[in-house]
Amino acid sequence: MKLTFHGAAKTVTGSCTLLQIDKLKILIDCGLWQGSEEIESRNWLPFGFPPAKIDYVILTHAHLDHCGLIPRLVREGFAGEILCTEPTRDLARLVLTDSAQLYEEEAAVLSKKERRRGGGPIRPLYEIEDVLHSLDRFSDPIPLNKTIDLAKGIKLQLRDAGHVLGATFVQLRIAEGRKRPKRLIFSGDLGNTDKVLTPDPAEPEPSDVVILESTYGDRANRSMRDSIAELRQALLLTFARGGNVLIPSFALERSQELLAVLFQLYKRKELPGCQIFLDSPLALSVTKVFRRYSEYLKPEEAQALAHSPNAFDFPALRFARSSEESRAINALASHAVIIAGSGMCTGGRILHHLKHQLWRPECSIVFVGYQAEGTLGRKLIEGARTVRIFGEEIAVRAQIWTINGFSAHADQPGLLRWLSHAQKPEQIFLVHGEISSLVTLKHAIEAKLRRTAHIADWKETVEI
Ligand SMILES: [Zn+2]
Known part of the structure; x- marks a missing residue:
């Protein structure tokens, strides 16, 4: 079983992790790169995998840096199912339509300039039509905490991440011929506690492998x-x-x-x-x-x-x-x-x-x-x-x-508290953070929870 970090590695946007279990290929999120010009230019790079070979996209939540490249994925051949909660599906529809509109408008302006220079039209990153095709790929929504048989020997549960409406973290149990199934958790984005509208993040179950967001790994939020x-x-x-x-x-x-x-x-x-x-x-x-x-x-x-x-x-x-x-x-x-x-x-x-x-x-x-x-x-x-x-x-x-x-994100004490419920994971991978947050959180995990944590690199593949 392998994980490849195709996004949000040593940076905070472009969330996209590929999980390969034998021939089954599951993407956890397929997000837009946002920030500097260099970072945003990655939106145009070829995917690090053939989109047509992906069986499932598990979408943790509807923020653009987690769902924003789905229309491109679909345009380039993804024909599998997108799994998420009902609010995430409705919110993704709004967020992706808005995003496509902006790309279309931007491309129209650039095309005009290009034509004046004698060039051809500029194609947007994706269009409304791609968003409509993406919406066809969403499966029936998955209720929170319900266990789903994703494939033979693979069970999926979406749990409340307390981040934004409908946001989840992902729990997978993978039998793969083992006596005891391997338990994986992808944190998605974890919420701050004490928010007014949405509940605190749920506690994860004991796990073997945790992929943890690190946005505020180096700070404590004010109350x-x-x-x-x-x-x-x-x-x-x-x-x-x-x-x-x-x-x-x-x-x-x-x-x-x-x-x-x-x-x-x-x-x-x-x-x-x-x-x-x-x-x-x-x-x-x-x-x-x-x-x-x-x-x-x-x-x-x-x-x-x-x-x-x-x-x-x-x-x-x-x-x-x-x-x-x-x-x-x-x-x-x-x-x-x-x-x-x-x-x-x-x-x-x-x-x-x-x-x-x-x-x-x-x-x-x-x-x-x-x-x-x-x-x-x-x-x-x-x-x-x-x-x-x-x-x-x-x-x-x-x-x-x-x-x-x-902030919609858990701070360092919140991340450590959440991770402590996973008990004694053998492998912890840190994603979705800038370098200083990742390094500070890694040291805090090692000092306070006595577990080693690995800072994931962009395009790095690890055996789990
Ligand atoms: Zn988010």
Whole structure:
């Protein structure tokens, strides 16, 4: 039995691990590379395996860095089944359609330029049509915790990863002629504890091999209570200066979690007078999926959503669907909270807002999610004095905040706690982290859990 790390090895995006059991080939995730130009250029490289030979894709969750290359996989011949939970299937449909639209738009602009130079059209990474074909490949959804016979002697269970709605970690039991089946766990992305909407990650069963994400392997998140207090402080200070608060946010989960936090402040009458704009059509659609699958939320939150007001419907909250509605927000000088994507400021409506607010010292930019190397978001949190947006040099005068307690990822204590339930795995492979996180987490596992951990290399194959 072999594992090959085709993505998210020594970096945080492009999750894609190939598991080969005899002739059976299973991909765990098939994600997009995101971040610097060098990293994103990998989206165009040939897959490290023939897509037609893959039998299953097990999709842990609907973030683009886990599902974003599925349409290309299908276009290049994948004809197997995609296995995931019901919310993940619905969210992947939204996220992939949005992604294909962006690629089509980008290719149209580039094609125009290319034609003026006398060249031919530029093909997008994938198109809506590829997404539609991908949707045909999704099998009937797999309920959480239900054991499925994937093939002879191979049992699959998807467990709640507590990361985003419908997100799972993967437990496999592989008999392969052994007396005792080999137990494998792929962590996918593991959630932070104490979130408002989604439950904490489930505990994994004792396992022989663990493939573990390491995004925040080198840090401890602030508590939710401190993070909410810090967000309130950011709002109060910014509004007192006469500015707006911009929150770059992933459409999936961060936006909904933020609304839930702001609603908590509203309920406690601690929300400063303001208008809150969710300026993302994708986040708006995702919010509807949250309502549809409220059984995946914490029970008290699911109940609360049945009544008004609630986290997605309270007086201060406005939704901007059209680009006119989005542009109208720029006319407001103060007392606006603008939540817009993309979460790492690599595109989307947040760029327009940054262009209008970043140079204003009275404004604040509040980062609540992971900012990958090479992204505009990373440059801002690392203290860039000026940045280029739409070809224009913009001074960074707004106050920059980083509140990591709202993160969708487990911190080092959370990862160690989760891993400790796997008891005594013989092999631990660390993926989905930048080098410093991977190395710090490896040492922590060795010191605190007395297990050795291996940092997976890109394209590395290991026997398990
Ligand atoms: Zn994720």
